[in-house]
Amino acid sequence: MSLSLMLLLQQRYDMSEARTMWEALRAWLNTEPLPGLRFSPGASNAIMLVTALLFIFLLELLITIGLQVWERRLMARMQGRRGPQEYGEVTPQRFRRIATQVGALIGLPAVLYGVNYWTGGTADAKLFWSMAILFLALGLAGLLYRHLLLPVLNANPASGRGLLSILKFKATLFSLCMLPCFAAAGGLALAALLGYLPKAHIPFLPQLTVLCTFLAFILYMAYMIRFYWRQGFYDTIKIFFKEDTVPLNADKLLYLIAPILVYIPALLSWVVIPFGVAAIEGQIVYYMIQDLNVGLLLIIADFAMFLVAVIMSGYASNNKYALVGAMREAAMLLTYEIPMLMSLLCVAIFAGSLNLTEIVQRQSMTWGILPLFPAFVIYLVVSLAETNRPPFDLPEAQNELLGGYLVEYSGMRFALFYVAEYSNVFIVSAIMSVCFLGGWKGPMFLGTDGLWLTSLFWFLLKTYALCFFFIWARSTMPRIRVDQIMFFSWKFLLPASVVVMAATALGVVNRHPWFSANQLAVSDVDVTVRESVTQYQTLTTAEALAVMSVPEKAFFWGYNVLCLFFGLFILVMAWRILFAARRHPQPRREVSWSG
Amino acid sequence: MTRSSDRRVEIRRDPLLTEKLIYSVGPQHPSLPSPLELRVQADGELIERVTPELGYMHRGVEQLVTQRNYGQAAGLISRCEWLAGSNADWLVADAIERIEGITVPARSQWLRTLVLELSRIGNHLFWFGNLGLEAGAYTPIFIAMREREMLLDLLEMLSGHRHHHGWIVPGGVRNAPPEDFSGHVRAFCLWFRGRLDEYEDFFSDNAIWINRSELIGTLEPDYAFEYGATGPVLRASGIAHDLRRDQPYAMYGELDVQVPTGEFGDVLDRYRVRFLEMRESLRIIEACLGNIGGDAPLRDPDVNPDPEALTVSRGEVYTAVESPRGELGLTLVSDGTNRPSRMHLRAPSLYHLFLLDELCRGYLLADLFVIYGSLDIMIGEVDK
Numbered sequence: 001m002s003l004s005l006m007l008l009l010q011q012r013y014d015m016s017e018a019r020t021m022w023e024a025l026r027a028w029l030n031t032e033p034l035p036g037l038r039f040s041p042g043a044s045n046a047i048m049l050v051t052a053l054l055f056i057f058l059l060e061l062l063i064t065i066g067l068q069v070w071e072r073r074l075m076a077r078m079q080g081r082r083g084p085q086e087y088g089e090v091t092p093q094r095f096r097r098i099a100t101q102v103g104a105l106i107g108l109p110a111v112l113y114g115v116n117y118w119t120g121g122t123a124d125a126k127l128f129w130s131m132a133i134l135f136l137a138l139g140l141a142g143l144l145y146r147h148l149l150l151p152v153l154n155a156n157p158a159s160g161r162g163l164l165s166i167l168k169f170k171a172t173l174f175s176l177c178m179l180p181c182f183a184a185a186g187g188l189a190l191a192a193l194l195g196y197l198p199k200a201h202i203p204f205l206p207q208l209t210v211l212c213t214f215l216a217f218i219l220y221m222a223y224m225i226r227f228y229w230r231q232g233f234y235d236t237i238k239i240f241f242k243e244d245t246v247p248l249n250a251d252k253l254l255y256l257i258a259p260i261l262v263y264i265p266a267l268l269s270w271v272v273i274p275f276g277v278a279a280i281e282g283q284i285v286y287y288m289i290q291d292l293n294v295g296l297l298l299i300i301a302d303f304a305m306f307l308v309a310v311i312m313s314g315y316a317s318n319n320k321y322a323l324v325g326a327m328r329e330a331a332m333l334l335t336y337e338i339p340m341l342m343s344l345l346c347v348a349i350f351a352g353s354l355n356l357t358e359i360v361q362r363q364s365m366t367w368g369i370l371p372l373f374p375a376f377v378i379y380l381v382v383s384l385a386e387t388n389r390p391p392f393d394l395p396e397a398q399n400e401l402l403g404g405y406l407v408e409y410s411g412m413r414f415a416l417f418y419v420a421e422y423s424n425v426f427i428v429s430a431i432m433s434v435c436f437l438g439g440w441k442g443p444m445f446l447g448t449d450g451l452w453l454t455s456l457f458w459f460l461l462k463t464y465a466l467c468f469f470f471i472w473a474r475s476t477m478p479r480i481r482v483d484q485i486m487f488f489s490w491k492f493l494l495p496a497s498v499v500v501m502a503a504t505a506l507g508v509v510n511r512h513p514w515f516s517a518n519q520l521a522v523s524d525v526d527v528t529v530r531e532s533v534t535q536y537q538t539l540t541t542a543e544a545l546a547v548m549s550v551p552e553k554a555f556f557w558g559y560n561v562l563c564l565f566f567g568l569f570i571l572v573m574a575w576r577i578l579f580a581a582r583r584h585p586q587p588r589r590e591v592s593w594s595g
Numbered sequence: 596m597t598r599s600s601d602r603r604v605e606i607r608r609d610p611l612l613t614e615k616l617i618y619s620v621g622p623q624h625p626s627l628p629s630p631l632e633l634r635v636q637a638d639g640e641l642i643e644r645v646t647p648e649l650g651y652m653h654r655g656v657e658q659l660v661t662q663r664n665y666g667q668a669a670g671l672i673s674r675c676e677w678l679a680g681s682n683a684d685w686l687v688a689d690a691i692e693r694i695e696g697i698t699v700p701a702r703s704q705w706l707r708t709l710v711l712e713l714s715r716i717g718n719h720l721f722w723f724g725n726l727g728l729e730a731g732a733y734t735p736i737f738i739a740m741r742e743r744e745m746l747l748d749l750l751e752m753l754s755g756h757r758h759h760h761g762w763i764v765p766g767g768v769r770n771a772p773p774e775d776f777s778g779h780v781r782a783f784c785l786w787f788r789g790r791l792d793e794y795e796d797f798f799s800d801n802a803i804w805i806n807r808s809e810l811i812g813t814l815e816p817d818y819a820f821e822y823g824a825t826g827p828v829l830r831a832s833g834i835a836h837d838l839r840r841d842q843p844y845a846m847y848g849e850l851d852v853q854v855p856t857g858e859f860g861d862v863l864d865r866y867r868v869r870f871l872e873m874r875e876s877l878r879i880i881e882a883c884l885g886n887i888g889g890d891a892p893l894r895d896p897d898v899n900p901d902p903e904a905l906t907v908s909r910g911e912v913y914t915a916v917e918s919p920r921g922e923l924g925l926t927l928v929s930d931g932t933n934r935p936s937r938m939h940l941r942a943p944s945l946y947h948l949f950l951l952d953e954l955c956r957g958y959l960l961a962d963l964f965v966i967y968g969s970l971d972i973m974i975g976e977v978d979k
Contacts (some may be wrong), residue, residue, distance in 0.1 A: 079737040174711025320618055324640065324960070390731065391803055399626045399728055400961050478803045481961045482640065 001308040019357075021278075022052055052289050056270045064422040065232040066224075071471045073228070078475045098223045100405075102181040105216035106178035108187045109134075109209040135139065135185035142178030187479045196447050213453070244297035245589065250408070251316040258313035259416035265302035265309075269427045272298055274357050276440045278457035279448050286357050288457065295356040296348060299431055300341060303386055306420065307333040310388075312419075314405035325404020328482050329395040332385055335489040340382040344495035346375035346504040347435040350515060360439035367438040371515055374500040374566045375413040376436045377495060380469075383428040385485070389420065389470050391477035392485065428467035430459075476592045503559055512552055603813075612670060615643065618960070622651045625966045626729050629974035630894035633951070640960040645952045652978040655936055664933045665691065666903035667767070672925070673759045675940060675975045676709040676720055681920040683925075683940075684763040685745075689844070690927040691765040694910035695898075703767035703893050705886040708846045709780070710753070711874040711916070714874070716787070717746045718919035719873050720969045726866070727798065729968035730807055733754035734797055740828070742790050746781055752776060764902050767894030782945075784877050791873060794876045799870070808862035812954040816859065819921035822953070826921025832860030838917035841975045850882055861874040869971075890899065891977030906933045920944055920971050 029044040039047065153168045225233065247251055272295035275287035292298060307329060314326020328386040349360040350372055359368075369376050396404035406417055433439060442458035444451060480488075508517045548556060616637050622630035630651035636644040656675055669687040673680040682889025685707060692699060699707075720743040747757045753772050754762035762769050762975040798804055814824070819832040829836055837854045839847040855871035857864025899905050907929040915924035921943030928937040947970045954966050 075733070079734045080741060174706060267860070311713055320616060390733075393731070394961075397729055397731060397961070402963055430826075475734050477732065477799075478727070478798075478801065478807055479961070480803055481807060481959060483959065 009493070012080050018290045019284075020288045022048060025051070048143075055103075056267055056289065060267065060270060060419065060423050061236070062208070063426050064419045065229055067422050067426060067467060068418075069229050069232040070467075071474070074468070074471050075475045078472070082285045094223075094227065096176060098219065102216045103177075103180040103305060103425050104183040104214045105405050105502065108183050109212050111184045112187060112191065112208075119491075126144065128191060132185045132591065133186035135181045135188065138174075138186060139178050141180035142174040142176075142181060143375060144179060146175030150175060158513065163484075164528055187322065190337070192282060200213070203256070209450070209453075212226040236415070239415045240412060242412060244411045245408070247318055247408045252531070254312050254316035254475075256413075260314060260415040261309035261312065262306055262420045263416040264520050265305040266427070268301050269302045270423075273354055273427065273430045274360060274434065274439060274453060276459050278452035278455070287452075288357075291355065291357055293353045294412045296344060296354040296359070296435075298509045299427070300344060302427075303340075303424075304333075306424065309336075310405055312411070314395070317408040319408050321401040321403075322405045324396070325395040325401050325407075329388075329405065331482065332394065335486055336382050336385045336493075339378050339489065339493040339497040340386060342494075342501045343375040343379040344381065344435065345499050349505050349508050353510075356434050358437075360434055363438040363441060367436065367441070370437040372436060373563045374496070376432075377570060378497050378500065379432060379436070381493065383432065384473060385489075387424045389425065390474040391480050393479060394482050394485065397479060418439075425467060425470050426463065428471070429463045433459065433462035434467050437466075500562065503562060507559065508553075511557075512555060565577050601853065613614045613638075620963070623830060626967070627630065629668050631772070631948075631972075631974050631977070633967075634748070635955075635960070635963065637960060640965060642958055643959060645955045645963065647948050647951060648660070649978055652974050654979065656979045658942070660935055660938045664903050665905045665907065665935065666901070668935055668938065669764075670752045670759065670761060672938065672940060673761065675979050676918065676923065676973070677758055677975055678973065679711075679718040679919050680759040680761075681710045681714045681763055682916050682923055683709060684761060685845075685916055686767045686914055686940075687881075688763050688925065689914045689916075690726075690769045690912050690925055691905070691907050693912045693914060693927060694907055695765075697895055697898055698769055700892050700894065702887060702889065705787065705883050706768050706772065706845045706893075707763055709880055709883040709887060710750070710760070710851075711845065713750060713780075715876050715919045716873055716880075717750075718971075719869050719876075720746070722869065722919075726965070726968035729964040732798065732804070735781040735794070737788070738790075738794065738797070740848060742787055742911040745786070747894070748781060749776075749779060749854055752779065756978055763903060764894075764900075766898030766900075767892075770892055771821075773905065780882060782878065784881055788874075788877060791870070791877075792928075795870065799866075801844065806865065807962075807965055808866060810859060811958060811962050812969065813859055813862065814950065814954060818953060819950075822950050823952060824921070825943050825946070826917065826919070827865055827868045827872065828921065828947055828950070830854060831857035831864035832867045833858060838915060838922060844916065846886075851877055852879065863970040888936060902935070906931070909936075915941070918943065918977070920973065921947070923976075940979055941977070942979065944970075944972045944974070944976040948972050948977055 024047050026044055027038050029047065030041070054235075149167075149171045153171060195477070195484075246255060271289040272292050273288060274291075277287065278285050310329050311326045311333070314322045314329065316321070347356050347359060349369060350363040350368060353359060353362070362368075384390075388395055394404055395401075401407070406414060409417060439462075440455035440459040442454070442461075444454045505513070506512075602834075616639065618633075618635040618637060619626045620633040620635055623742075627633075632651065634646040634648060635642060636646075648887035654674075656671050660671050660846045661747065663671065665687070667839065669684055671685040672687055677682045691697070714888055720739045724736030724739035724743075727733075727739075750760060751757050753776060754769065755762040761880055764948075814828065814832045816832045816834050818930075819829050819834065824832070825836065833856050835856045837852065837937060838844070840852045845897045853870050853875055855867050855875070894900065909929060909931045911926070911928045913926045916921050923943060924941030926937070926939040926941070930936040951963075951967065955963050957967070
């Protein structure tokens with residue numbers, strides 16, 4: 001069966017047209033990677049499968065541990081806790097040292113690249129020298145700030161507030177930038193001295209970049225593992241060695257396979273997430289395992305499968321708490337799948353594709369969050385429920401159900417649930433950034449050569465910003481009750497999502513300029529993508545407004561009112577959270593003083 | 596909103612004769628900080644009956660104290676009330692003073708009032724954090740413990756102990772406060788008033804919290820009266836009853852104690868009443884601070900300064916204090932020796948615990964924990 005699967009894969013994918021890193025690697029394997037070393041197609045396929053699985057597994061484990069440790073530290077910070085998590089071994093001196101080292105390593109090639117790119121290769125020695133002097137001056141200023149001003153400010157207790165604190169911040173910033181500035185000045189002066197300047201192409205720059213980035217990455221990872229993630233790794237190792245218990249009278253088969261069934265969809269979803277894009281020999285290659293045409297569908301299916309496996313585990317545990325947790329999960333499954341589908345369908349309709357890379361490419365001019373704002377809000381709420389995160393963590397409610405469906409699991413099986421949960425947080429955030437925030441799109445400040453780095457940077461920035469939202473919600477909200485979730489979803493989210501989807505579909509089908517305006521298929525930087533069908537006019541929003549007919553304009557404003565409603569909703573919530581409560585003490589209802 | 600409208604679901608008769616689910620919540624459960632078992636009979640998640648099972652922490656304190664001298668007895672009684680132990684100390688001291696007819700110097704009375712109010716704030720802070728946990732919010736426990744730590748430091752500075760102070764002794768208080776004590780307390784009041792605003796910003800107006808607590812676990816005033824509820828639980832139901840105002844003890848007679856009352860007697864009212872009480876305690880503490888200085892004597896010189904060597908003449912007395920949870924009363928029967936003949940503690944938590952069945956019927960399982968948290972039950976009082 002596996003042989004036939006490989007043959008199928010063989011026929012399905014043309015080796016010459018590698019669209020993803022995985023396929024590029026396969027193409028490389030097929031072209032005699034080492035002298036005399038040749039793989040049969042079957043062998044290369046097998047190697048690729050194993051590589052992909054290992055890659056996903058390790059990446060997921062790493063990101064899960066990182067996310068979990070980050071959550072711990074962030075929540076400690078949000079809750080004003082002081083303790084080992086706060087102080088730990090992460091001293092300001094150590095942080096400063098690693099920041100300067102990594103900054104210097106990244107900064108040197110980045111500055112060279114930047115100059116090379118912005119001057120279009122026409123820079124002369126004068127410009128380089130002046131920039132070198134500028135960086136030297138900045139570095140010297142940092143030196144002065146660090147050794148003359150900062151000790152004085154640190155010794156002064158009044159520097160915690162007022163104008164002095166601004167000075168202190170500036171001094172800290174300058175002293176942090178000191179080493180990168182010196183490195184940049186040195187690099188620029190070196191480049192100027194070597195006389196490479198007038199040329200557009202600085203020799204060995206790609207090699208230098210790779211070397212520097214590799215060193216910076218190694219340094220950073222060593223630092224993170226040594227000081228930040230240590231506890232996470234210890235926990236992971238410890239949980240491997242714990243006893244795997246099965247409760248008496250449990251449905252043993254279901255009980256044992258449920259964690260695996262929870263873990264598999266969490267693993268599968270990583271196949272289609274586009275982390276970024278690179279330009280290799282004039283061709284665009286995506287950072288992903290497989291560029292599926294139905295990527296979005298796969299993700300949705302994975303979530304449904306995850307929930308079913310959770311229900312299975314709750315049922316099989318033969319425990320009342322687990323059973324109640326599973327029942328809650330079943331209710332939430334029915335409740336939240338539909339609004340989630342509707343809001344993701346809006347994206348699919350808008351982009352005209354279920355392919356995640358195409359969805360991103362369609363957001364070249366404007367991110368999807370602008371035309372699809374209501375869908376974004378709905379998905380943001382629903383994603384919290386999808387991943388069982390607070391305030392929707394009813395199925396595993398720690399204080400009520402002792403962990404719900406998790407209550408009987410221990411050891412590695414518990415860890416599988418745990419990894420799946422955190423990996424789902426990352427996947428949901430990634431899907432949100434792909435569908436609504438433009439995926440890897442952003443100012444590509446390193447040019448075509450640096451596309452692989454900048455795209456990754458933007459993607460991870462957006463995704464982790466959304467992960468931050470998940471952690472923030474956890475430390476802020478109490479848990480919602482199960483019937484309140486049902487009411488909220490069936491009475492508000494479901495009708496709202498249907499209306500939003502209908503509006504989007506109408507607008508797209510009628511070629512409404514509000515939706516077609518932003519459909520300019522622009523490729524990344526100056527690399528040509530494969531031809532994609534653009535069925536819409538390429539207008540900016542203002543131009544589109546000018547050419548609209550009266551009914552179109554009516555639709556446009558109606559849709560904007562819908563957007564406005566959701567925008568107001570968000571604003572009011574933010575206002576309530578940030579400012580409204582300042583009026584205390586002021587009881588909302590009658591609590592009388594009878595003295 | 597009328598008084599009788601709450602969000603209770605009607606428990607209907609079951610034509611299918613399905614089996615009822617009986618959850619055994621506790622004695623080990625993250626929502627129950629002390630050992631107690633609640634047998635919850637439910638139809639799915641809909642609660643039909645809650646039966647508290649006691650005895651997991653029974654220590655026989657009332658028997659033990661009859662074999663100890665008065666100093667040791669006060670320590671044991673204080674172990675029933677570990678979040679605000681000074682209340683128990685005050686009870687024992689006051690009972691002895693009543694039998695012996697001892698008058699306590701005014702400065703000591705002011706100091707006692709101060710310490711009682713400080714422990715009230717400490718207890719309410721613990722309650723707030725715990726209630727947050729029961730509602731599924733992870734942050735209140737940490738921010739409340741942050742301030743409670745400062746408060747325990749103050750009490751440690753005063754008495755040398757963090758929980759069971761043993762500082763209120765028959766005839767007065769054990770030792771004078773350190774010189775900079777009132778300055779520290781004043782600084783704490785200033786700081787804590789700001790923090791109270793922060794709690795309210797953070798939690799009180801949270802829409803989810805309002806939904807979780809509004810009209811949940813409503814307690815009618817006549818029910819509250821019949822079940823013997825006291826303290827914030829009774830006041831939240833609309834009955835302004837406070838021993839500090841109605842039977843002034845210590846120096847409360849000199850102070851104009853304001854009594855906050857609720858309207859519906861639901862979880863939200865109990866929550867708000869306790870928050871207003873914390874503000875009121877702050878006001879009382881600041882009023883006390885002006886009277887605790889000076890060189891006035893702290894104790895009647897006729898009374899034996901060592902409570903362990905104290906002999907109490909024959910007599911019987913009941914005395915009560917408005918503890919953070921309600922009316923905490925002590926009956927003392929003495930037979931002229933240095934040991935009490937009988938001591939009985941009237942614990943408010945016991946009465947509130949048996950309200951639980953009445954309050955939880957017709958609500959969901961998730962509400963049980965919020966209602967339990969809002970009653971502020973301490974098992975040390977229930978299982979003596």
